[in-house]
Amino acid sequence: MLSRNEILQTIEMIDQQHLDIRTVTMGISLLDCAHPDAKESCRRIYDKITRLAEKLVATGEDIEREFGIPIVNKRISVTPISLVAGSSDAESYVCFAETLDAAAKTCGVNFIGGFSALVQKGFTVGDRRLIASIPEALAATELVCASVNVGSTRAGIDMDAVRLMGETIKKTAALTADRHGFGCAKLVVFANAVEDNPFMAGAFHGVGEPECVINVGVSGPGVVSHALQKCKGEPFDVVAETVKRTAFRITRMGQLVAREASQRLGVPFGIVDLSLAPTPAVGDSVADILEEIGLARVGTHGTTAALALLNDAVKKGGVMASSHVGGLSGAFIPVSEDAGMIRAAAGGTLTLDKLEAMTCVCSVGLDMIAVPGTTSAETVAAIIADEAAIGVVNNKTTAVRIIPVPGMDVGDTVDFGGLLGSAPVMPVHEESSAGFVARGGRIPAPLHSLRN
Amino acid sequence: MKAIVTVIGKDQVGIIARVCQLLAGCGVNILDISQTVMQEYFTMIMLVDTEGCSEPFAELAQRLREEGERGGLDIRMQREDIFNAMHRI
Numbered sequence: 001m002l003s004r005n006e007i008l009q010t011i012e013m014i015d016q017q018h019l020d021i022r023t024v025t026m027g028i029s030l031l032d033c034a035h036p037d038a039k040e041s042c043r044r045i046y047d048k049i050t051r052l053a054e055k056l057v058a059t060g061e062d063i064e065r066e067f068g069i070p071i072v073n074k075r076i077s078v079t080p081i082s083l084v085a086g087s088s089d090a091e092s093y094v095c096f097a098e099t100l101d102a103a104a105k106t107c108g109v110n111f112i113g114g115f116s117a118l119v120q121k122g123f124t125v126g127d128r129r130l131i132a133s134i135p136e137a138l139a140a141t142e143l144v145c146a147s148v149n150v151g152s153t154r155a156g157i158d159m160d161a162v163r164l165m166g167e168t169i170k171k172t173a174a175l176t177a178d179r180h181g182f183g184c185a186k187l188v189v190f191a192n193a194v195e196d197n198p199f200m201a202g203a204f205h206g207v208g209e210p211e212c213v214i215n216v217g218v219s220g221p222g223v224v225s226h227a228l229q230k231c232k233g234e235p236f237d238v239v240a241e242t243v244k245r246t247a248f249r250i251t252r253m254g255q256l257v258a259r260e261a262s263q264r265l266g267v268p269f270g271i272v273d274l275s276l277a278p279t280p281a282v283g284d285s286v287a288d289i290l291e292e293i294g295l296a297r298v299g300t301h302g303t304t305a306a307l308a309l310l311n312d313a314v315k316k317g318g319v320m321a322s323s324h325v326g327g328l329s330g331a332f333i334p335v336s337e338d339a340g341m342i343r344a345a346a347g348g349t350l351t352l353d354k355l356e357a358m359t360c361v362c363s364v365g366l367d368m369i370a371v372p373g374t375t376s377a378e379t380v381a382a383i384i385a386d387e388a389a390i391g392v393v394n395n396k397t398t399a400v401r402i403i404p405v406p407g408m409d410v411g412d413t414v415d416f417g418g419l420l421g422s423a424p425v426m427p428v429h430e431e432s433s434a435g436f437v438a439r440g441g442r443i444p445a446p447l448h449s450l451r452n
Numbered sequence: 453m454k455a456i457v458t459v460i461g462k463d464q465v466g467i468i469a470r471v472c473q474l475l476a477g478c479g480v481n482i483l484d485i486s487q488t489v490m491q492e493y494f495t496m497i498m499l500v501d502t503e504g505c506s507e508p509f510a511e512l513a514q515r516l517r518e519e520g521e522r523g524g525l526d527i528r529m530q531r532e533d534i535f536n537a538m539h540r541i
Contacts, residue, residue, distance in 0.1 A: 008458075010539070
């Protein structure tokens with residue numbers, strides 16, 4: 001029998017603490033849409049996506065109404081397009097991006113991820129064309145998200161790809177200069193990218209996945225924050241336990257919605273991603289949790305340790321709550337999408353160097369970071385290299401989503417609007433990394449990748 | 453299928469009567485009720501069975517919400533699963 005308290009607690013979590021399902025993402029394989037004629041391939045892609053995802057948004061809305069839990073986003077992820085378009089005669093893959101954009105609009109989802117390439121060990125012809133198309137594709141479309149994987153623990157880091165991505169990010173910013181380099185907010189560079197991430201902009205439907213799958217991401221930083229307010233002064237054991245139990249409840253929401261969506265759509269359930277994902281809304285912040293743990297401002301000494309505890313406790317609680325946990329599953333620290341992070345970055349307490357340290361212990365990486373428009377492609381590449389090294393050596397996913405904002409400098413704030421929030425432009429080191437980036441080649445895989 | 457109806461708001465005459473009438477009118481059976489009034493705040497939680505409901509779930513939930521808005525109350529109907537999922541192993 002449910003108790004009154006339990007029922008009221010659930011309602012309070014939803015109403016006041018921003019508990020919601022952040023995304024229901026349908027992953028769709030487009031491998032069977034490859035065709036030597038690019039137009040035919042695009043036609044197959046459009047047809048398949050609109051057929052399979054036809055009822056995705058409506059089902060999400062039905063579940064929302066019946067369970068009383070907000071499902072904020074419905075999204076689609078597809079096979080990395082370089083693998084699909086690579087069979088075709090097209091030299092530019094912008095038409096594929098436009099097809100994805102059109103299909104996403106027809107289905108009513110708010111993002112479609114998978115304009116991607118996996119180049120951790122080198123490029124295929126398709127990979128090169130995809131990457132070359134990214135700046136124009138992201139400028140020409142609204143809903144398409146792109147990602148490129150440049151390193152893995154097994155393969156090491158492809159530094160040619162890293163250098164190329166530094167240039168690609170700069171080009172993407174230039175082509176969307178009228179929108180503050182917004183294209184870069186839809187582009188992620190990964191190391192150890194995962195195949196079943198439901199969150200944008202890095203979502204793609206990996207090649208090991210089935211035809212079609214439902215993945216869910218939950219969100220409850222506000223709930224965790226609230227729970228910790230009752231632990232003032234308590235030792236870390238209590239803090240960890242509290243986060244764990246709260247993460248269990250939050251993830252259970254995701255599991256329920258995932259199973260329900262899977263059943264109603266007739267599509268297999270993939271995973272629940274138990275990441276703690278903030279929004280710019282007040283009370284929905286991961287930074288607030290870290291400050292609640294006892295830091296006057298996120299970014300000060302102790303932040304890395306606090307985040308390590310948080311990230312680990314979220315995983316431990318969430319794993320029990322779901323039959324299949326996957327995706328990124330950790331704490332998100334996107335600078336523009338978290339009111340507390342924005343505050344700390346604007347005030348100078350939270351620096352790029354500290355964020356890099358934090359990425360060692362949580363899941364996402366350097367996310368939604370605005371840097372001066374004058375930042376060179378080599379510096380961007382070197383930032384990517386650092387993040388890739390952290391991911392590759394520690395056998396975890398890391399990523400960089402960085403926006404060199406044309407025409408802006410430290411002291412300015414760029415506003416992307418909506419869930420993407422606003423970000424203070426953060427300083428980068430002036431000293432050049434050009435010689436380092438120019439070398440190219442591959443940084444070999446670390447020794448501990450040999451696990452057999 | 454079982455659902456939880458919650459009514460939260462400032463206490464007023466006739467809340468229970470109005471909500472029960474709405475539910476009965478749609479063929480929804482009330483299985484359990486608990487209510488408290490604490491310093492003018494009224495909280496009622498009902499376990500109901502929507503098996504015989506003459507309307508689609510979402511429509512009834514919407515009607516209840518609108519009834520609540522008319523009286524300055526927060527009335528919601530949610531499938532029971534959400535609470536079981538969160539609070540039971």
